[in-house]
Amino acid sequence: MAKLHAAMSVEEFDDNYFYATELKTFARQLGIAVGRRRKLELEALIREFLRTGTVPLAKPEPDRRSGKSRDKLAAETIVRDYVDDRRTKAFLRDLVHASVPALRDKSGQWYRLNEWRRTQLRAGQRITYADLGNRLLELMRWEGRFPRIPAGRFNNFVTDFWADPANKGKTRADAVAAWERIKSVPGPKTYEAYAALEPSRGPEAPIEDGK
Template identity: 40%
Template sequence: MTIKEFENKYWYMSELKAFAKSLKIPVDSKIRKDQLEALIIQFLKTETVNQKNRFRSKSRDRDILNNHTYVENFSNKKETWEFIQSEMDKQVPGLKPKSGAKYWLNRWIENKLSHGEKITYDDVICKYIRLNQTEGRLPQIPSCKFNNFISDYLANEKNATREDALDAWTKLKDMKIKKDYITWKKNKNT
């Protein structure tokens, strides 16, 4: 399979895991869809697998939540987000979380930790504030092809309904093209 063929197919997570297994790519049960897609693409390019994004420390103890604690085992749990939101409210009262801000904060934390950088929870809170103060929309989440397509379709198609968007998605899913609104728009009549 070529990279283009891989990218032009819509994969469910179960299909990705089965495909990775057939390629003998070890899959962690907590791997995200975008991470697994990146591993498969890397394998298709190089026939090797680099899983360097193992950023958790050996200890599984949760971090103590205070501004000066170094992030070692970031937990995406309710208590962590309540702490981050509470600290953000102290610094910028009334600032509302933007759609996608948690996702992009998590990717920022992963990137910093996977490169061996030391960050504190204060750094995390400051980054979260910057994300939420960004003008306009944050970038779309790359692995959410379905959600991104539906939101772009509804935003751009005149008088579109969710049913119309779902129908268009079903057709796009079967096409051997990139799974996004712009590509669908260019190819919808072919």
């Protein structure tokens, strides 16, 4: 059986049989994003590459659930109609794992990736899904905790709220109520400031007789 290589002809490709796993590996080597593509789709894209020598351009595809257009999930696709769903996240993970297979998710990576994407687009930058994959790779490789985002005061407050053992078992509604309280008083809008308002977090008060 012949081995897949970038210099092979279309005829040589068609004269041999290749397993789906081989096609996926070869497609990644060529720069073709695998995503959730089927074997026949990969074969067609590889044939086009062997004919032209360039990675096939991807076109937007309709979102079957909403009927709206969404970007074709491919590394070379320019980000225009981005959909932040499980399908997109799985595709971006696929791009990352093509380089570092064992890399694991990191808490906060998607929030920061979306912030980076919006910042780039607002600045008029042209970015592709390969760029998103590279940025996600950087985030997943980040050592230690991510730095705080100054504009995300609410997110920072909620993070500290959950980190306090005194709030174990409380709900998100409790966290939001705490945030609304600290917003209503003068001073810094931090969890530390909120905790200082709560008598129960200070020295335990003496129990009165008969209570």
